[in-house]
Amino acid sequence: MAALRQRLPETEIDVRKGxxxxxxxxxxxxxxxxxxxxxxxxxxxxxxxxxxxxxxxxGQPVPDFNTCTELIGRHGPGEQVELLIERPQLxxxxxxxxxxxxxGGW
Numbered sequence: 001m002a003a004l005r006q007r008l009p010e011t012e013i014d015v016r017k018g019x020x021x022x023x024x025x026x027x028x029x030x031x032x033x034x035x036x037x038x039x040x041x042x043x044x045x046x047x048x049x050x051x052x053x054x055x056x057x058x059g060q061p062v063p064d065f066n067t068c069t070e071l072i073g074r075h076g077p078g079e080q081v082e083l084l085i086e087r088p089q090l091x092x093x094x095x096x097x098x099x100x101x102x103x104g105g106w
Contacts, residue, residue, distance in 0.1 A: 019103030077105030
C-alpha cells in the first residue's frame with residue numbers, strides 16, 4: 001500500500017474491509033446519494049435503488065458517502081444494520097422508510 005501511495009500521490013486510495021452494502025456513490029457534501037446498486041448485493045436484496053439517499057445507519061446520521069462507507073465498515077459480513085432511506089417520488093416529494101439489511105462481504 002505504501003508503494004502504491006508513493007507512486008500515485010494525487011490518488012485517493014479507498015481500502016475497504018468488513019461488511020459490504022453494495023452501493024456506489026459520489027462524494028457529494030450533505031448527502032449520501034446512491035448512484036449504483038450492485039446486482040445481488042445486500043442493498044439490492046433490500047430493494048435500494050439509484051437516486052435513493054442513505055439518511056441514517058443504525059440511528060447515526062450519514063452526511064456523505066464516506067461516512068456511509070465508514071459506518072458500514074464497522075460491521076462484518078452477515079451482520080445486520082438498519083438504514084433510513086429517502087426516496088424521491090414522482091410528485092417531487094420524498095418518502096422515507098427503514099430497511100434492515102444483512103451485509104455481504106468483500
